[in-house]
Amino acid sequence: MEYIYLDNGASTRIDPQVLNVMIPYFEEIYGVASSQFSHQPGIKARDALEEARNTIASGIGAKPEELIFTSGGTESNNFALKGMALTTNRGHLIVSKVEHRSVLYSARTLESMGFKVDYLDVDSYGQIDMDKLKDLVTKNTLLVSIQHSNHEIGTLQPIEEIVKIARERGAFVHTDAAYSFGWLPIDVERLGVDLLTITGHKIHGPKGIGGLYDRKGTPIKKWIDGGFNEFDKRGGTENIPGAVGMARAFELMTDTEIERVRSLRDYLKKKVLSIPSSHLNGHPEKRHPANLNVTFDYIEGESVVLHLDMRNIGVITGSACFSRSLEPSHILMATGVSHEHAHGSIRFSLGRFNKREELDYVYEELKKVIENLRKLSPINKEE
Ligand SMILES: *Cc1c(COP(=O)(O)O)cnc(C)c1O
Numbered sequence: 273m274e275y276i277y278l279d280n281g282a283s284t285r286i287d288p289q290v291l292n293v294m295i296p297y298f299e300e301i302y303g304v305a306s307s308q309f310s311h312q313p314g315i316k317a318r319d320a321l322e323e324a325r326n327t328i329a330s331g332i333g334a335k336p337e338e339l340i341f342t343s344g345g346t347e348s349n350n351f352a353l354k355g356m357a358l359t360t361n362r363g364h365l366i367v368s369k370v371e372h373r374s375v376l377y378s379a380r381t382l383e384s385m386g387f388k389v390d391y392l393d394v395d396s397y398g399q400i401d402m403d404k405l406k407d408l409v410t411k412n413t414l415l416v417s418i419q420h421s422n423h424e425i426g427t428l429q430p431i432e433e434i435v436k437i438a439r440e441r442g443a444f445v446h447t448d449a450a451y452s453f454g455w456l457p458i459d460v461e462r463l464g465v466d467l468l469t470i471t472g473h474k475i476h477g478p479k480g481i482g483g484l485y486d487r488k489g490t491p492i493k494k495w496i497d498g499g500f501n502e503f504d505k506r507g508g509t510e511n512i513p514g515a516v517g518m519a520r521a522f523e524l525m526t527d528t529e530i531e532r533v534r535s536l537r538d539y540l541k542k543k544v545l546s547i548p549s550s551h552l553n554g555h556p557e558k559r560h561p562a563n564l565n566v567t568f569d570y571i572e573g574e575s576v577v578l579h580l581d582m583r584n585i586g587v588i589t590g591s592a593c594f595s596r597s598l599e600p601s602h603i604l605m606a607t608g609v610s611h612e613h614a615h616g617s618i619r620f621s622l623g624r625f626n627k628r629e630e631l632d633y634v635y636e637e638l639k640k641v642i643e644n645l646r647k648l649s650p651i652n653k654e655e
Pocket residue numbers: 281282343344345346347349372374419421422423448449450451471472473474480481482
């Protein structure tokens with residue numbers, strides 16, 4: 273049997289339709305258009321870049337000149353926080369405890385440079401505490417950065433309400449929508465955010481390309497110095513094949529496509545939660561359509577991951593021994609669960625290429641693996 277990849281939250285396989293539109297920009301139209309009055313290959317490349325920008329910008333309700341291409345979500349998040357920190361005399365930042373490390377560690381870096389940072393608590397579903405947010409936003413708050421959807425437990429945040437609260441005190445709002453982009457409707461006008469992060473490789477697009485939406489008038493400072501690229505907001509030769517591929521990948525994320533994956537996720541969810549002593553992590557409804565995160569009591573997540581991998585199934589766990597930091601997932605821990613609960617968690621993240629038959633196999637194997645591990649488990653209180 274072919275390998276069953278259920279780690280699409282980490283990265284996805286590129287869609288052949290995406291790869292095909294990228295190839296000419298490596299082989300034929302490889303010039304770059306840093307000058308308005310460039311040579312023909314450069315002009316063709318620039319046109320392709322601007323077309324890609326138009327496609328993506330219009331799809332998120334932005335103007336083309338408000339979209340800056342970057343090398344991905346990590347860079348966009350660093351840019352949003354550090355680029356804003358370079359601007360004004362406000363010295364306070366608010367992020368949530370469940371952010372991606374690129375936001376969390378950017379905040380820590382700024383903290384080490386003298387910024388005051390508050391790390392917002394979340395409830396048991398992973399949603400931020402709105403009352404705490406209201407208390408924390410002051411006239412000294414420069415930026416509130418809260419993710420759109422969580423890459424690990426799938427929980428969505430109420431961004432529109434967050435914006436309203438921040439605005440009252442004149443704070444700017446950034447949202448990390450790297451995992452949401454393409455999967456969930458995003459309209460920067462409706463959300464009201466000033467900055468929004470997107471990336472290409474979670475939607476069957478290429479790695480190494482992403483973007484930062486930057487609302488007109490947001491006082492963000494260029495922090496990758498170099499040429500005048502990207503409206504003089506980010507130096508560096510543009511990744512034109514990447515931008516073209518990201519735009520194509522975005523076009524392929526149609527409503528029917530998303531609903532198809534959502535119904536596969538729901539199918540798997542129902543089966544997996546029929547396993548005794550299993551619990552859903554994250555919000556039951558307000559969640560990303562391709563994400564499922566479940567804790568199985570009395571077992572260690574890394575044992576499940578290794579056994580499933582031997583059976584050609586790829587998933588991940590929030591367990592400590594699996595991570596390089598030797599701590600269980602900071603996201604699960606922020607939702608207030610015990611170490612044991614985090615250790616027993618498994619993330620299944622689906623994508624376009626998963627099939628229903630595969631999920632039947634995953635369920636059968638998972639059930640066997642968990643039964644076997646529980647028989648051996650010293651912490652199985654059911655015995
Ligand atoms: C994947 C992801 C990132 C990082 O994006 P890269 O393009 O891999 O650098 C940041 N935030 C979230 C929520 C993500 O899912």
